[in-house]
Amino acid sequence: MTGLSPSAQRVQDLLDAIGLGHRVVEHQGSTRTSEEAAAAVGCSVAQIAKSLIFRARETGRPVLVVASGANRVDEKAVGRLIGERIERADPDFVREATGFAIGGVSPIGHAVPPLVLIDEDLMRLEVIWAAAGTPNAVFRLTPADLASMTGGRVATLRKA
Template sequence: MSNALSPSARRIQDLLNSLGFGPRVVEHEGSTRTSEDAAAAVGCDVAQIAKSLIFRAKETARPVLVIASGANRVDEKAVGRLIGEKIERADPEFVRESTGFAIGGVPPIGHAVPPLVLIDADLMALDVLWAAAGTPNAVFRLTPDELVRITGGRVDVVRKG
């Protein structure tokens, strides 16, 4: 790990600073692209990874950000019911255009187009979470309450099963 952050990770750290958080972003040598990789890199449980998944609302084409526990799969039908519109998986181009980041490094904040935000209720039972910080090898630490505060997200049941 080096002290100098890449431009995308620096963008997230600067945003965190503007929200009143101190240094939080950590870049790793290896990938934190998957929940399993991120958990191994930071030494936490996969459930503590707050993965940011971008979907596309079918009718309005708005980006929908679902922040889910790394241990869970998202129930797309449930998300559609929660937002009142069916959703579909977003292609890499839509993800980059709407967030400003590539898949695997999408953070929960700092998106180019403000998304509708849903937060996995399972995350609220944990003490510490780790979220992507703009690159496939950068993460930052936060609490569930901080996640809700910085995203303005609605907490609900979004997991399958």
């Protein structure tokens, strides 16, 4: 596939290496928010797998939380699951840790391998969509694909 921006092409190359036939799609408009992404691809907001980067407070390690676009993340639960408190990552940390800008963070291909947690609510869906390296690129996958690609731990992450 040609014509993808460099960051989206990097994600496509990783997907090609995995070999399951996933295709990155770049849209004219933004897919930066879950609502924008759902409107662009014609799915529910719950089907958007948003990649959120946090910083583990003691170790400084990146923590990737892949959550349903319909959910808010319970940051205290994330901290309990990884054994240390987390804090929101600033844009520079996100870029350094992932190689992507906020709004386009893919669940795969990070510069620094993160700890990965996956929202159990995503696992109940047949199809989900994830960011693919830019604020207007996404790719379609199954929750099982997400778990195998990232090695993520599935857990209850939704804020009550």
